[in-house]
Amino acid sequence: MAEKDVLMEVKNLVTRFYTEDGVVKALEGVNFNLYKGETLALVGETGCGKSVTALSILRLLAISGKTLEGEALFYDDEMKEKLGITTDGPVDLFKLTKKQMLKVRGFTMSLITQDPMTSLNPVYTVGEQIVEVIKLHKGLSDKESKKQALKLIEEVELTPPEDIFIKYPHQLSGGQRQRIVISISLAAEPALVFADEPTTALDVTIQATVLGLLQQLKEEFNSSLILITHNLGIVAETSDRIGVMYAGSVVELVDKYTLFKRPLHPYSQGLIASVPKISEKKETLNFIPGNVPNLIHPPSGCRFHPRCTYATDICKKKAPELQSVENDDHLVACWNVKQVIKDLDKQGGASG
């Protein structure tokens, strides 16, 4: 792989939620980097910390949540200009003031949420909501902003734009609303867009068009995309690289072809084998025994060890770090990865 420009480096993110039942250890050292212009997918099951990762970076956690440690280093000159930062090197998002963060959100980073009904304001027309972002971040006049907003509505393939502009969110269907949310999130041409399960509330045929649109616009605006989903199909279709998350950390990070062909973390292997595919028919599905752990009392060491067939003593004591295996671009966090590779090679061509 050729050298690529890094947009963001996330290092050792630790986030906790303080609840009545106890402290939820939601993120336990999340590490990944994001290149300019790529789509990175974060996949995992409920409660693995995919959404919390996005909210932690955006610094939008609920009051009960707190990011204790970690860095999110952002390499973007436009952002530095906007914030008036003159020092060299990247900006750590966690070191910015609240006021600076307000400028960053929407301008440099934006978020597309799962449910378009709750992320749009029901008492404003969708046009007003798009104009708001344009005026705030681009400082254009009312007339110019409206012109831009109409153009954006057209870009997300809603026609005629003048009619859509004056509609309220409840007058639109789920798919149309999600298109509006996409146009709002792209209004200021951000360097990074988080899409948190953008199509979970939509039907398959609508989902396909929304995903296609998101991909197309991302390329047009030259943004990077972090796609958060539990659907391995969507990941295989839309992403460039994939980070597999389990119980609060990234356990494997690699390009999508390698992940599906040669997954090396036992959890990734189990996850991929457990999904029924229409491209092959099996009598019984492989499955991962047990359940997703409770993060108030997570397992010691590697959090996957109680469900893992490769688990050894060290797995119970110490959490493994994300390290490159086989080549520089394939990162796996597993103590027994050598054994996993040995087993894979033993199976030989059988697994493909």
Added chain:
Amino acid sequence: MKPLLEVNNIKKYFSFQRGILRKKTFYLKAVDDISFNLERKKTLGVVGESGCGKTTLGKTLVNLHKPESGSINLNLDDGTSIDVINANDDEMKTVRRTIQMVFQDPHSSLNPRWPIKNIIGEPIDILKMASGRREKESMVMKLLNDVGLKPEHMNRYPHEFSGGQRQRIGMARALAPKPDIIVLDEPTSAVDVSVQAQVLNLLKELQKSKSMSYLFISHDLGVVHHMSNEIAVMYLGQVVEYGDTDKIINDPLHPYTKALLSALPVPDPEFEAHKKRIILKGQLPDAINPPKGCRFHTRCAELVGEKCKHDCPALKEVSKGHKVACWIYEE
């Protein structure tokens, strides 16, 4: 031998009124003229997007909705045949015993104030299957064992279980009256991927060991493909294509089935790279006021002509075990 369940031309309309001064009655045709047979020990998968009427169809089969017209016949192994819609009280008991349902949401379909043994034991009480408390408890324990839970879970309450475990409890409750047919309404849509595989495997095992038939309702073609012998594809209350699973998946005929398959993201990047995409135009039409003619014509990429806009094609057999409702194949 006659098929276990014969469903002929059932229709289920929901009526409601709109308007303030001049009230007008509207009908939502949730299930509009659907026929199929369910064979013994087989699984029929029903797929379609939200609002296509899959759940209404399932609920009609277990008589939770009374259809406007049509017939549902249950042909039991002893040769008797029951008309499910017009069954009397005695017959209804047999129907309830024979056809059971597992609901979509395991969080709302279990009574939160009851321990598991009461939830699973209720059908045993109603159908007077046990002679005493002892026998009932041993039956409950056996059912828990069948679905992969432990006997000591019996005294716990639903909130103490995870989503996957609750779906197992729903399954045990459905199994209690020893049914021949189970209607499974999106049984895995509320559980995680790794747990979904456990539930699907369990369903397959149980079907084999207890020789049951399934009506498997889901929006996920991948899951339906894995589970079913036959598939019915629904669009706005009608079945547009019906046939053997392999035929539907490998050789789809109806333009809607083709679009649905092409829109389904497959967890296999190399397969994805070669896939041809059919993007459907527009939105799902309003079910209260569906398009005239073929209901799919507003979004169809392969329109034949004016015919599609005026006349609704009937479901016709194009090859053995493969039916499709489309003018393209009407010659």
